[in-house]
Amino acid sequence: MLIDLSSGQTLFARDPERRFMPASTTKIMTAYTAFELIAHGKLSLDTVIEISPKIADEWSGEGSSMFLKAHDKVTVAQLLMGITTVSGNDASVALAVHCAGSLDRWTEMMNENAAFLGMKDSHFGSPNGYPDEGRTFTSARDLAILATALVKRHPDLYRRFIGNHGMVYNGIAQNNHDPITGVVKGADGIKTGYTRQAGYNFVGSAVRSGRRLIMVLAGAPTSSERDRAAIKLMNWGFDDFQNRLIAPARSEIGFARVQDGAEDTVALGARDDILATVPIGGSISPKLTIHYRGPIQAPIAKGQEVARLRIEIAGQAPHDVPLVAENAVAKANIFQRLMNGMRGIFS
Known part of the structure; x- marks a missing residue:
């Protein structure tokens, strides 16, 4: 799957809702869950954690590893770097147990975040994606949703820990296996994954001239095939497509009807520029329709998301852009409700 985050369009998808084992791309959700805790003041990057003998014995050197030792004292920031950069299975478990007290509670938090984001085809049974008899699964669409949230909700933490x-930890230097960072212009992550059952997976992102693309590859039979496909797909997305402006941010897109409001309608606009991604040199003639569940009940706050703009372009899947109220609409007073009722009778 390849999506243009700037426009919200899907440029390529094959079986995007097919469930598969994510292997170490599971750690994207572990990082996201930690980022959420940090953003809400419930976790500090500077907190020092002592590695328990149990975690060191069970997980140090088990698969991809940060090679933590019993009684090592590491910060949350070091563990996050170990998770996102060298895919440490041991670092993932150590962080999970510290934050939640147990792996079961941590995976509950992961699944709560997945539900909040709308990841309908995902379930997490571990913090690291280690084989667990199929309890952990996801889909390309869900991983794209997760990667989008990682970038949009936590841009500073994304820049610090991803890509x-x-x-180097305990004198052991390890490289990131990300196939596009440093190879594809603008690439900055996100995470590879491999087990024999899952095959070779990758979730990646790159940004050029304000355009950010996110890709998901799953089930490649070899790492070299995954890496070649990742490089080709990302470059294709940038080299063969461009964004065209449909409407600037905060411009008036249309109106929605209001119920029990001081006004009968509310103006609709978008928070950001509304873009369409089209093949380079191609023409653009999108069909635009406004969708909302209405009339919208007053009161309505300025900037409140109340509708969606559906953009349909020939040859591409339709996609929606959120629309917000361009002005506040107060709840109608008694006189206004009386007048609204009279208009309803005679209209």
Whole structure:
């Protein structure tokens, strides 16, 4: 799957809702869950964690590893770097147990976040994607949703922890296996994954001239095939497509009817520029329709999301852009409700 985050369009998809085992791309949700805790003041990057003998014995050197030792004292920031850069299975478990007290509670938090984001085809049974008899699964669409949230909700943490080329811990230097960062112009992550059952997976992102693309590849039979496909798909998305402006941010797109309001309608606009992604040199003639569940009940706050603009372009899947109220609409007073009722009778 390849999506243009700037426009919201899907440029390529094959079986986007097919469920598969994510392997270490599971750690994207572990990082996201930690980022959410940090953003809400419930976790500090500077907090020092002592690695328990149990975690060190069970997980250090087990698959991809940060090679944590019993009684090592590491910060949350170091563990996050170990998770996102060298895919540490041990770092994922250590962070999960510290934050939630148990792996079961941590995976509950992961699944709560997945439900909140609308990841309908995902379930997480571990913080690291280690084989668990199929309890952990996801889809390309869901991983694209997760990657989008990672970028949009936590841009500073994304820049700090995603897309690093490698790290050194306890004198052991390891490289990131990300196939596009440093190879594809503008690439900055996100995460590879591999088990024998899952095959070779990758969730990646790159940004050029304000356009950010997100890709998901799953089930490749070899790492070299995954890496070639990732590079070709990302470059194709940038080289063969461009964004065209449909309407600037905060411009008036249309109106929605209001119920029990001081006004009968509310103006609708978009928070950001409304873009369409089209093949380079291609023409653009999108069909635009406004959708909302209405009339919209007053009161309505300025900037409140109340509708969606559906954009349909020939040859591409339709996609929706949220629309917000361009002005506040107060609840009608007694006189206004009386007048609204009279208009309803005679209209």
